[in-house]
Amino acid sequence: MSAMGSAPEPPQLRPVVSLDGVTKAFGSVVALRDARLELFPGEAHALVGENGAGKSTLIKILAGVHRPDTGIVTVNGETVEFTNTAAAKDAGIAVIYQEPTLFPDLSVAENIFVGRQPRARLGLIDRAVMNREAAALFARLGVPLDPERPAKGLSIADQQIVEIAKAISVDATVLIMDEPTAALSGVEVERLFAVVRGLRDAGAAVLFISHRFDEVEALCQRVTVMRDGAHVSTDLMAEMTIDQIVRRMVGRELGALFPKQDVVPGAVVLEVEALSRAGLFRDVSFQVRAGEIVALAGLVGSGRSEVVQAVFGIDPRDAGTVRVAGRTLPAGNSKAAMRAGVALVPEDRRQQGLILDLSIMRNATLVRRNRLSRFGFLTGGAERREAAEWTRRLQTRYGRLTDPAGTLSGGNQQKVALAKWLATDPKVLIVDEPTRGIDVGTKAEVHRLMSQLAADGVAIVMVSSELPEVLGMADRVLVIREGRLAGELSRAEATEESVMFLATGRGAAA
Amino acid sequence: MTLVARPTDSAPTTRTGSTLLDAVLRFRALGLLIALVAMVAATAAVNSRFVSQQSIRDILLGAAITILLAVGMTVVVLTRGIDLSVGSVLGLSAYVTADFLQVNPGTPVPVAMLLGLAIGAGCGLVNGAVIHFGKVPALVATLGTLYVFRGIVYFVAGGSRINASDMPRGFLDFGTDRVLGIPYLIIVSLVVVVLAGVFLSRYRAGRDMYALGSSPEAAKLAGIPAGRRLLTAYVLCGALAGLGGVLHAARFGTVDASAGSGMELNVVAAVVVGGVAIFGGSGTVFGAALGALLLTVISNALPVLSVDQFWQQAIVGALILGAIGLDRFVGLRVSASLRRKDSHVD
Structure with a gap:
């Protein structure tokens, strides 16, 4: 065209x-x-x-x-x-x-000025000036980051802020x-x-x-x-x-962007009771039924991801119980959670969801490798068949199955991350920002897929920062504010205003 | 502390963390110091001569050359590299310098030191070039040059050795003389530690070494001249090993082709024990110097305590594992507490 x-x-x-x-x-x-x-x-x-x-x-x-x-x-x-x-x-x-x-080991200020740190006499780096300028940049962005702290441990949002500060600190023409x-x-x-x-x-x-x-x-x-x-x-x-x-x-007409089918919810599959972790979240309780999509909404940093990570058991929890189909899961044990039929597709697919150097095939079958092996050996054929099947079902675009996953575009990486977990046939699927950084077409495919899974009786917990996605996909919306459950909204009650009101604790803000 | 500008509107708690990390790093150096003092005190209790002026001077002399090499190694390790050839470089430099002095007895000491630096820098350049241009992993490249350089020493030496009687008096005196009671060798090491410390912490090129080791990918995007910096690191490391060779010749007076054999592992051990992360990005030359000193004290103290040779090795090994374990532990704690500070829950 x-x-x-x-x-x-x-x-x-x-x-x-x-x-x-x-x-x-x-x-x-x-x-x-x-x-x-x-x-x-x-x-x-x-x-x-x-x-x-x-x-x-x-x-x-x-x-x-x-x-x-x-x-x-x-x-x-x-x-x-x-x-x-x-x-x-x-x-x-x-x-x-x-x-x-x-650079995780360098200070935030140095990250901003690396290679062009302000210099004083004898070419020595002037840390005081550097930190002051960094603080001024953060003030301009309205974010109180400490210029002297290391970049290690910053949330993704804060890392992005540092990147932005870096970009605006050079008087860029573009x-x-x-x-x-x-x-x-x-x-x-x-x-x-x-x-x-x-x-x-x-x-x-x-x-x-x-x-x-x-x-x-x-x-x-x-x-x-x-x-x-x-x-x-x-x-x-x-x-x-x-x-x-x-x-x-x-290059084609799109149907509705968020096609969640109506499903009559089944039995309660996931029960979370009074889940707490010091400094991160407190007293979070909710239930998810088979066929339901429950969204965890809230501002970035409100503790949504931390809650689901504790549910899945990759993070410890200080108090509370998690039950899947009536059976209590031990704390901090993701293996037990997987055995009980829980799957987690993490937010940061490059760091947590995929092993970028490993082939698409290995990534797609990673969590299933025990079932695909014979006498402890992985047989290439079974792996390839399984991976080919799932990449076809998710319409993944790739060169060869043996290419490293890092060569895929963002949306296709997300599909492989999804394939990896869907292949385990989960009862509870937890997806953290399922469509972050994904284009409209793939987004719709991911949503269609989630909707279909729900129709098949999977209980889905979705963490999302995108309100249209939350409103379109979720049967119920749980809003987390500052580590606590601020409220629950049914599909009918949930609007941009009502969710933002709960998320911010004030009138519908930006 | 620098002032952090606080915007007036509904600012969440300042996301800090550097003070904590500072404390941990200081704690690390403190831990090394405590271990040092404890070791010295325990040994002195058994044999008070261990803390005599002469004994302390001997220990410092013994540590001086390791410290020198540890400084160079630190720079390389910070960039995620390693240089296993330093022992061979030391040997080559020691032999060639001693041989040169034997022929030209009138050579002033600074010229001899420059010669050693140049030989070492040349070896370092070879290492850096193989690693950067040949895209060979540092471990493999320098393992190769470890044998190559050692081979050259054997070829040059041809089985002969250079004795103290063959070398000029003035040079040998440099190995033992002192200013204000401090041997020259120790002064040289201290000056190198301070200069390298300032370079790494206060110069752009030095900070680039940390950046390269911390995230090579980000370094590429940030436009850091990786090739130039890597060459600098290996040349620096080689040059300091070369200088170490000159000091070795001056101190021991006798040089044969096996000088410095196996030293590279002591140096790597000192650097790791001194808190330099083996995967690059963090650590200081001061820590590495303390690590070198601690290892020297241990190897001097254990015979006094009549500890078996075998246990000496085991203790050094335990220290290395302990240091790595401590790094891991501290790293987890720090990132956990940084995360906590990030959250908005009070």
């Missing part, structure tokens, strides 16, 4: 960055076929597309991580060839990556943000946007990648759609509806 709608040319301006006819292949996988993009000073530009559409590759070319096979990249009208990330930085391009890339808000709460997103608007109004070009269309609408003037590694269209945001954008992204 060729370009739809002509790119509106802002008057008498030269693009600060442009890509034209850029191609890039990794082995036999073509990531970019015909990428085009023009960024003008003072604009916030949205780049949207399904996972695997080539957005991340495009960014990495702009960042100097990858070099294009063919095509032209220009900065301020001059053709450039970035040989490394430092060259792109010197050209004024700052990138916030989807997955935070911090700021690229790859899903910066995926881990942030509403208030933090608002603050980030205020800062980004300030940079934009000061003449910086902002490239914004997000699957949250409300944010794209709130921030961006123009939107470029990519599909299958190629440019589809570039339009003024104001002239586009979200339906139009989504159609161009997927």
